[in-house]
Amino acid sequence: MNALTRIFRRLEGPQTLGRGPFFWVGFLVVLVGACAYPLLSDGYTVGNTVYFFTWIFMALGLCLIWGYGGSLSFGQTAFFGIAGYGYGILTINFGAAYGFTFVALVLAMALAALFAALLGYFLFFGRISGVFLGIVTLSVTLVLERFMAQTAGPEWRIGSARLNGFNGMSNMPPLTIPWPGGDIVLFPDVQLYYVVLGLLVVVYLALRILVNSPFGNVLVAIRENPERAEMLGYDIRKYQLGTFVIGAALAGLSGVLYTSWGQYITPSSMGMTAAALPIVWVAVGGRSDLTTTLIGTLTVLAVFQALTIYGSQYALVVMGAMLVLTVLLAPSGLILALARLIARPFAKRQPGDA
Amino acid sequence: MPLLETRALNKRFGGLHVTNNVDLVLKTGEVHCLIGPNGAGKSTLFRLILGEHLPSSGSILFGGEDITALKPFQRIRRGMSVKFQVPGIFKALSVRQNLEIAMQHHYEPATLGDEIGRLLDFLNLSVDAERLAGNLSHGQKQWLEIGMAISLKPRLLLLDEPTAGMSPEETHATGEMVKRLNAEGMTVLAVEHDMAFVRQVADQVTVLHLGGVFAQGSIDDIVADERVAAIYLGQSTAHATAHEQPGGVHA
Numbered sequence: 001m002n003a004l005t006r007i008f009r010r011l012e013g014p015q016t017l018g019r020g021p022f023f024w025v026g027f028l029v030v031l032v033g034a035c036a037y038p039l040l041s042d043g044y045t046v047g048n049t050v051y052f053f054t055w056i057f058m059a060l061g062l063c064l065i066w067g068y069g070g071s072l073s074f075g076q077t078a079f080f081g082i083a084g085y086g087y088g089i090l091t092i093n094f095g096a097a098y099g100f101t102f103v104a105l106v107l108a109m110a111l112a113a114l115f116a117a118l119l120g121y122f123l124f125f126g127r128i129s130g131v132f133l134g135i136v137t138l139s140v141t142l143v144l145e146r147f148m149a150q151t152a153g154p155e156w157r158i159g160s161a162r163l164n165g166f167n168g169m170s171n172m173p174p175l176t177i178p179w180p181g182g183d184i185v186l187f188p189d190v191q192l193y194y195v196v197l198g199l200l201v202v203v204y205l206a207l208r209i210l211v212n213s214p215f216g217n218v219l220v221a222i223r224e225n226p227e228r229a230e231m232l233g234y235d236i237r238k239y240q241l242g243t244f245v246i247g248a249a250l251a252g253l254s255g256v257l258y259t260s261w262g263q264y265i266t267p268s269s270m271g272m273t274a275a276a277l278p279i280v281w282v283a284v285g286g287r288s289d290l291t292t293t294l295i296g297t298l299t300v301l302a303v304f305q306a307l308t309i310y311g312s313q314y315a316l317v318v319m320g321a322m323l324v325l326t327v328l329l330a331p332s333g334l335i336l337a338l339a340r341l342i343a344r345p346f347a348k349r350q351p352g353d354a
Numbered sequence: 355m356p357l358l359e360t361r362a363l364n365k366r367f368g369g370l371h372v373t374n375n376v377d378l379v380l381k382t383g384e385v386h387c388l389i390g391p392n393g394a395g396k397s398t399l400f401r402l403i404l405g406e407h408l409p410s411s412g413s414i415l416f417g418g419e420d421i422t423a424l425k426p427f428q429r430i431r432r433g434m435s436v437k438f439q440v441p442g443i444f445k446a447l448s449v450r451q452n453l454e455i456a457m458q459h460h461y462e463p464a465t466l467g468d469e470i471g472r473l474l475d476f477l478n479l480s481v482d483a484e485r486l487a488g489n490l491s492h493g494q495k496q497w498l499e500i501g502m503a504i505s506l507k508p509r510l511l512l513l514d515e516p517t518a519g520m521s522p523e524e525t526h527a528t529g530e531m532v533k534r535l536n537a538e539g540m541t542v543l544a545v546e547h548d549m550a551f552v553r554q555v556a557d558q559v560t561v562l563h564l565g566g567v568f569a570q571g572s573i574d575d576i577v578a579d580e581r582v583a584a585i586y587l588g589q590s591t592a593h594a595t596a597h598e599q600p601g602g603v604h605a
Contacts, residue, residue: 014448217451217454217455218455221447224444224445225444228442228443229455230426231404231426231430231438232430232502232506233431234427
């Protein structure tokens with residue numbers, strides 16, 4: 001019991017909205033609702049919902065790097081793509097037996113993290129920050145897109161995996177759980193839903209613990225005033241690099257889940273449009289908080305899909321308009337502004353904090 | 355042994371010779387004030403000591419160790435701490451969190467809360483602990499940053515115009531605080547314009563002029579030195595107004 005309260009205390013802190021029994025009861029209600037959802041729906045719709053979920057990891061990673069750490073990375077999709085292709089290459093070559101798909105998932109994430117560590121080392125130890133960080137990371141992801149797009153020829157193969165240029169790589173096996181009496185293949189259906197939901201809960205809670213830890217304290221200190229943070233004795237470059245790598249690994253997780261979900265990955269998943277979308281999700285939701293990022297990402301994705309179905313090519317225009325409106329009306333994020341509005345009657349007034 | 359020593363320290367920005375052969379010795383336990391007209395090179399010297407600039411030539415020793423090539427955070431870890439002229443605080447965070455960020459690696463987690471409470475009392479900020487630091491009054495912000503600086507338990511406290519923008523009462527209270535910290539064993543180096551403050555706290559005064567050490571001694575020696583008065587007066591006649599030096603050396 002004592003250990004449980006200690007864990008609970010670590011989940012709350014000044015860096016996250018939502019605390020106390022009220023919030024956690026609400027959290028449980030939502031979680032139970034999410035668990036019950038497949039019972040009230042059909043497999044096809046549930047499979048589509050998983051598609052939304054796969055993106056949230058990348059959004060949470062960006063929230064950590066940008067919202068908490070203050071460094072705008074425009075290159076999350078580079079790590080997404082690297083991990084996606086990495087998963088494809090590994091599983092096409094080595095198959096899905098003996099739970100290897102999950103080994104491939106971890107290896108692909110590690111590959112994305114390693115790439116981020118190399119890139120981040122030069123960025124942060126070279127003291128590149130602000131808009132230049134955005135430019136360099138965007139360039140990297142566009143270069144990767146261009147590179148992958150010209151790999152159509154048969155000479156571009158790794159083992160038996162053809163890279164396939166602009167057409168993208170396909171036919172890699174989905175995530176597969178080894179099981180006595182027949183492996184469970186996680187096609188976009190109810191089983192995959194539960195696996196991804198489980199991952200989501202774990203990642204969300206782990207990130208809550210991280211941002212409310214001393215590490216998270218330093219992270220927001222760097223966002224607020226990097227010079228002061230350094231003058232308190234912190235090597236801010238290491239903190240920035242660490243955050244960048246964690247965020248990249250999460251983008252990689254999204255990439256693997258996406259690739260496994262559709263058994264398909266293309267270079268355009270790293271293109272200009274793809275690279276801009278995570279920024280829209282996180283900004284619209286409220287980048288300075290994990291929960292608002294999560295809710296915001298789901299909301300924007302749902303709106304985006306509804307628009308794509310009914311308004312086709314206008315979806316992207318609406319997306320842009322949404323970003324502009326957010327920046328003008330609620331710079332800290334629409335969901336965050338909404339959360340503040342709801343919380344206002346419950347909040348104790350602080351003297352002087354209007 | 356001196357706590358801090360600069361040896362033939364030079365800094366050039368292009369053709370501009372901002373720090374000119376500065377030999378500065380700071381004895382352990384003293385309060386040392388750096389004064390001088392605007393443009394005398396005080397801030398640059400300060401930044402050289404902190405490691406924000408690297409010197410063109412010369413060396414800096416801290417506690418006998420050559421720290422010339424060390425990065426700022428490494429110098430802080432060796433026992434320096436700084437309070438900037440413009441309050442360097444984390445505005446969007448609460449006062450308590452500001453102190454927590456400063457103190458979290460210097461105290462055991464079990465005692466951290468109590469230590470923060472004690473420091474809040476010392477800074478007269480207990481009532482404001484949960485307010486956002488950006489909403490504090492100017493004087494309170496200055497105090498908060500001083501609090502963050504001293505919470506590192508430094509051997510050397512560097513203060514860049516600690517009383518800038520403070521009322522005379524706040525200035526005096528800050529002076530008393532500096533004396534109290536000094537009595538507890540903290541060595542202090544302050545860049546300061548306010549001569550009342552310098553008189554209140556300084557054991558030793560160094561006058562910088564045109565990047566070099568112009569005069570050195572007790573505050574009485576400095577005030578009695580006619581050459582020092584001349585460089586300040588030269589500055590004030592050259593600029594017609596002397597508002598950059600409130601009080602001037604004769605205060």
